[in-house]
Amino acid sequence: MSGKTLEIRHLNTSFFTQKGEVGAAKDICLEVRPGQIVGIVGESGCGKSVTARSVMGLVKYPGRVVSGEILLNGTRITGISKKEACSLRGSEVSMIFQEPMTSLNPVIKVGRQVEEVLLIHKKITKKEAKKEAAKILEAVGISDVASRMECYPHQLSGGLRQRVMIAMAMICSPSLLIADEPTTALDVTVEAQILRLMKKLCEAGTSILLISHNLGVIAQVCDYVYVMYAGRIVEQGETFTLFDHPAHPYTRGLLGAAKSLRSDAGLLKTIPGVVPNLLHLPAGCSFSPRCDSCMDLCRSEMPDMLPAGEKGHLTRCWRS
Amino acid sequence: MSEILIEGRNLTKEFTAGRKKKVHAVTDVSLQILQGETLGLVGESGCGKSTLGRLLIRLLKPDSGRLLVHGEDVTDLSDKEFGKYRRQLQLIFQDPYASLDPRLCVRDLIAEPLKTWHVCRTKEELTQRVLEKMEEVGVPGEYLYRYPHQFSGGQRQRIGIARALAAQPELIVCDEPVSALDVPVQNQILNLLNQLQESKGLTYLFISHDLSVVRHISDRVCVMFLGTICEIGKTQEVFQNPMHPYTRFLMNAILPPDPHRRNDQAELLSGEIPSAVNPPSGCRFHTRCPYADERCRREMPALQDAGDGHQAACHHTMN
Numbered sequence: 001m002s003g004k005t006l007e008i009r010h011l012n013t014s015f016f017t018q019k020g021e022v023g024a025a026k027d028i029c030l031e032v033r034p035g036q037i038v039g040i041v042g043e044s045g046c047g048k049s050v051t052a053r054s055v056m057g058l059v060k061y062p063g064r065v066v067s068g069e070i071l072l073n074g075t076r077i078t079g080i081s082k083k084e085a086c087s088l089r090g091s092e093v094s095m096i097f098q099e100p101m102t103s104l105n106p107v108i109k110v111g112r113q114v115e116e117v118l119l120i121h122k123k124i125t126k127k128e129a130k131k132e133a134a135k136i137l138e139a140v141g142i143s144d145v146a147s148r149m150e151c152y153p154h155q156l157s158g159g160l161r162q163r164v165m166i167a168m169a170m171i172c173s174p175s176l177l178i179a180d181e182p183t184t185a186l187d188v189t190v191e192a193q194i195l196r197l198m199k200k201l202c203e204a205g206t207s208i209l210l211i212s213h214n215l216g217v218i219a220q221v222c223d224y225v226y227v228m229y230a231g232r233i234v235e236q237g238e239t240f241t242l243f244d245h246p247a248h249p250y251t252r253g254l255l256g257a258a259k260s261l262r263s264d265a266g267l268l269k270t271i272p273g274v275v276p277n278l279l280h281l282p283a284g285c286s287f288s289p290r291c292d293s294c295m296d297l298c299r300s301e302m303p304d305m306l307p308a309g310e311k312g313h314l315t316r317c318w319r320s
Numbered sequence: 321m322s323e324i325l326i327e328g329r330n331l332t333k334e335f336t337a338g339r340k341k342k343v344h345a346v347t348d349v350s351l352q353i354l355q356g357e358t359l360g361l362v363g364e365s366g367c368g369k370s371t372l373g374r375l376l377i378r379l380l381k382p383d384s385g386r387l388l389v390h391g392e393d394v395t396d397l398s399d400k401e402f403g404k405y406r407r408q409l410q411l412i413f414q415d416p417y418a419s420l421d422p423r424l425c426v427r428d429l430i431a432e433p434l435k436t437w438h439v440c441r442t443k444e445e446l447t448q449r450v451l452e453k454m455e456e457v458g459v460p461g462e463y464l465y466r467y468p469h470q471f472s473g474g475q476r477q478r479i480g481i482a483r484a485l486a487a488q489p490e491l492i493v494c495d496e497p498v499s500a501l502d503v504p505v506q507n508q509i510l511n512l513l514n515q516l517q518e519s520k521g522l523t524y525l526f527i528s529h530d531l532s533v534v535r536h537i538s539d540r541v542c543v544m545f546l547g548t549i550c551e552i553g554k555t556q557e558v559f560q561n562p563m564h565p566y567t568r569f570l571m572n573a574i575l576p577p578d579p580h581r582r583n584d585q586a587e588l589l590s591g592e593i594p595s596a597v598n599p600p601s602g603c604r605f606h607t608r609c610p611y612a613d614e615r616c617r618r619e620m621p622a623l624q625d626a627g628d629g630h631q632a633a634c635h636h637t638m639n
Binding site: 043044157158159160187188189190191192193195196199213214215216217218219220239240243253254255257258259260261262266267268269270271274275 | 364365472473474502503504505506507508510511514529530531532533535536569570572573574575576577578579580581582583584586588589590592593
């Protein structure tokens, strides 16, 4: 397929705190092609959510996008007016969040919250909007829609709330859905249901940017994966390539840790050291103090994304 | 067989939720924790696993049922009389951000339980003991006067563990101790818990919703659904040969970090956990169970033994 649903070019997003500029997302280059589920994985604080929020134009003060370009279906969306951004959000690109309770309005019935999206973006009567809303709520797997639409968010379970969020995000058939840890707050059996739903949406034509700390979730649904560490992408590749032949020591550490839990090993694998403070990053490669194959070069210079074997598989490591 | 450390007999706990409404958190649960073992308690949110954990160390009093510590009935003791047991039964919490007082430095945080139990006579001795505990859990001694906000999540959880250890307990109830942590940090904490168990002969009740974690750390596993036990047995047994349909569905929902093993075909549980205010009649799982029949709707199944302590509460597996 040609074209790209989302293209991020050299994005830098920083938070300007009293202690100085914190580069939360640095030099991010990322693509989502039509019909793809693309994953961003990393530990907390690595910049995955900031990257997503930058696309939505939702980075909160004192943070802002410093430089870089974001293109949605070939159109530049960085530096557009607030009004233009509002008309894009919900219709062209939508986002769902980790905690569905805090993202829904607690004093408005969920049916109306879903209809609202349509009323804002489309010329449509209230009656038609209601019909459409019922249709999409059914499509995301909610039973007994008529009565559920009359419920307030607190009357629904976590899984149902997340389905309502997905319905709201999908109702204008956006070309891109950004899902920020969509299943982290849910129970395991419900998590599996929601992931299947997302796969179905993708097959129906929506591209998805999925953010998760859980390698299990990423391995299950993603076509292409970006691994982030300390604000930068450190490895990217097709899911199978990346899981079979992880090239960056950090990816290897992360995968080893997740896999050792499922093996019968007595001692679980970890990554030595701690995630660095973004205010005081080490010189050279940010991972060098924790890396077991660190060289002199690693301590002095940050590597670019270098090819690692198969096509499209890149890694930010001098050893590749 | 090892000695029984804690035994709960027919424990039931209900909470009032508004007028005339009752949440049936734990219903008629009998459970034994053996000396030196790690018993894993799994289930989805709201299934009563935390309530059961708290009942078993008497942080909550049961509405009915008995609690025995080392074979002695402690259900009706006053809080003062229970004091001598309290020191033996400690708790680690899920959220390492909320469970430490932000205004106390590490020294004071860990000294608090030592003072409560009058372990040390002088201030110097107290500081010395705090330093020992910090070393045991892997927090560098030079951080003695730092405050919780200066630590990462993993370090905070270590401080929480040090606080629990300070009283030299026999049993620690670990209530989702690693759920808030990233996987590499989670593994560090699990390794630490294992190592402490070996060196001190501790007993753990390990509460978690994550089957992979429970599988790794537990000797025995207990699966809960809506306030009742569905299945209990040796970890290997339960994972290799699950008898209760709910246990099987839970395992189907595990997401392995391996794209070659996608569970696209696995049968998934539909629906969600029913409300504990109006639990279903009969078997509490019947509304979600594909094998449910008339009997399941009517009659609550009892735990039945399939040998070697592997028990399940289901009308169908046993027939």
